[in-house]
Amino acid sequence: MNKHIATAVAAFVVGSLATGVLLAQAQQPGPPGPGGPPAASGPWMGHDQPGPWADRMRERRTRRMQMMRVFALVPRAEDRKLTPPDVQKIAEAFLLWQGNHSWKVINVRPEGELIGFDLATADSSVIAHFTMDPKTGRPGRLD
Numbered sequence: 773m774n775k776h777i778a779t780a781v782a783a784f785v786v787g788s789l790a791t792g793v794l795l796a797q798a799q800q801p802g803p804p805g806p807g808g809p810p811a812a813s814g815p816w817m818g819h820d821q822p823g824p825w826a827d828r829m830r831e832r833r834t835r836r837m838q839m840m841r842v843f844a845l846v847p848r849a850e851d852r853k854l855t856p857p858d859v860q861k862i863a864e865a866f867l868l869w870q871g872n873h874s875w876k877v878i879n880v881r882p883e884g885e886l887i888g889f890d891l892a893t894a895d896s897s898v899i900a901h902f903t904m905d906p907k908t909g910r911p912g913r914l915d
Contacts, residue, residue, distance in 0.1 A: 854906040856880045859887045862904070867891070875899065886912075 854862070863877040878896060880889040886903040893899060901914045 851907050852909045854887065854904065854909060856882060856887050859889060859904045859906070862909070863889055863891070863902070888914075 860880045874894050878890050878892045888903045890898045903912045
């Protein structure tokens with residue numbers, strides 16, 4: 773029995789080594805020809821390669837571009853000058869956008885250069901505390 777296991781392990785190791793050597797010797801693709809697509813330079817750049825990951829990335833890019841066209845009428849301000857009521861509206865809109873009609877935004881107040889707020893359940897139990905930069909509108913979680 774031990775001889776069979778040792779033989780199987782040895783065959784597996786030899787097969788793995790042979791596969792590794794063959795993969796190491798595989799020819800790398802050359803540079804693209806004139807007028808061809810640029811070569812991918814990382815795992816995130818393979819959008820034009822076939823496969824489910826590339827299809828998903830292509831769909832995401834298409835949706836993003838469509839959203840940009842839909843809202844292209846509204847320019848983005850350098851300084852958004854958000855106030856605590858603005859931040860409350862944004863947070864409430866986010867909850868609605870996610871389909872959450874039961875949580876609420878409470879305790880909206882300035883916290884130094886940021887504006888803090890809490891997300892709470894319907895019975896006012898705080899779930900998490902967030903901040904938002906009034907200049908950029910970038911949110912952050914403190915919990």
